Amino acid sequence: xxxxxxxxxxxxxxxxxxxxxxxxxxxxxxxxxxxxxxxxxxxxxxxxxxxxxxxxxxxxxxxxxxxxxxxxxxxxxxxxxxxxxxxxxxxxxxxxxxxxxxxxxxxxxxxxxxxxxxxxxxxxxxxx
Numbered sequence: 001x002x003x004x005x006x007x008x009x010x011x012x013x014x015x016x017x018x019x020x021x022x023x024x025x026x027x028x029x030x031x032x033x034x035x036x037x038x039x040x041x042x043x044x045x046x047x048x049x050x051x052x053x054x055x056x057x058x059x060x061x062x063x064x065x066x067x068x069x070x071x072x073x074x075x076x077x078x079x080x081x082x083x084x085x086x087x088x089x090x091x092x093x094x095x096x097x098x099x100x101x102x103x104x105x106x107x108x109x110x111x112x113x114x115x116x117x118x119x120x121x122x123x124x125x126x127x128x
């Protein structure tokens with residue numbers, strides 16, 4: 001009886017571990033009013049929101065790249081934890097205030113995260 005329960009426990013733990021998903025990273029650009037940004041104006045700030053989501057509190061931090069044509073400032077980090085029928089989801093939202101320093105066509109990002117030796121990325125997002 002003990003041996004049988006032990007085997008079931010091991011199978012259950014293996015099944016639960018196989019359900020855990022790798023974290024995902026997304027990026028959205030918005031203007032001051034929260035509308036999706038498609039055009040950046042010189043010296044007009046806009047918001048880059050980067051979300052890293054997964055099923056663990058131990059999520060990697062994002063690394064924005066290719067921000068050379070922008071002045072940037074970290075605007076904050078928030079965490080959201082949800083439990084839906086026993087399935088826990090965690091999201092860390094990082095906000096950056098960006099400002100174009102010159103006219104032209106731009107791209108923001110990509111933003112990358114490192115997880116279990118893999119690189120995941122969001123972007124780049126093209127702006128005019």
